[in-house]
Amino acid sequence: MEIPYNVELRKDTGLYNAKLGIWLFLASEIMLFGGLFSAYILLRTGAPVWPPIGEHGSILHMLKETVPHATFNTVVLIFSSVTMVMSWVSLKQKDLSKYKVYMGITIVCAIIFLAVKYFEYSHKIHEGFIPSHDIYMALYFTLTGLHGLHIVGGIIVLAYLLGPGISMWTTEPDRFTNRIEVVGLYWHFVDLVWIFLFPTLYLLN
């Protein structure tokens, strides 16, 4: 049995089904991250000193040290959003080889982001700034950890669409192009969350 509305648009929604599906999923994601941002505001406004002073002293100095890493990661993620949208444009232009290049760059950017995050986490943990250190560190690891998991999930899907999943291009090119648009929406959302996490966790303390 064929799944309906993979390519053609439903008359009532004006969308193909996967697009409606991803937007509903992103709506739930907005609430997930929104809940955590709400917790952040609640805990920050309730704290007598921000960031709190733990047994290893103020974390302000440590935070300033990691601003260059986080800035670099912001640029990497923004760049990956551009290459992501360009991979979709390439398919619209029926240019599969260009698609492969742009999708490959997107995956490399995602891996670079995680590698920088790994060094950042190692540095903090080595200095004793673990999640139980204080409420700021708990929020920092929860928010960036959840965001990092989204990056990992994105890499898996993007790698599939560059690897085995690419065979759909020969059988159903329009459906494959839609898949790239849908995964692109997810990827841009992950970028958008980082745009808010970056100043909130690294700069405005």
Place this chain on the structure above:
Amino acid sequence: MTHHISNYRKVFIFLLIGTALTVAASYFEFNVQNSIAGAIFVGLTIAVIKGYLVAANFMHLNSERKMIYWILLLTAFFLVLLLFIPVLWYLNNMSHY
């Protein structure tokens, strides 16, 4: 499509400028009654503009179907409600004094 590509390039440059401004603003002393309220306002305003650029251009929200706008409107309503919980908590605490 050529128009789209040049638009994506422009957005990329604006996002880079926004990132540089966010970092620069965090080192700037806004001096609003000895608090960092000014820095938070500036930082979050830039983040909102950057978020809008990503959503409107890369996610194509500047020309989408009505159904998606309705979904997002409903989500925005509940998100605002969620973000207002700390304010309600604060007001509730204030009433004890």
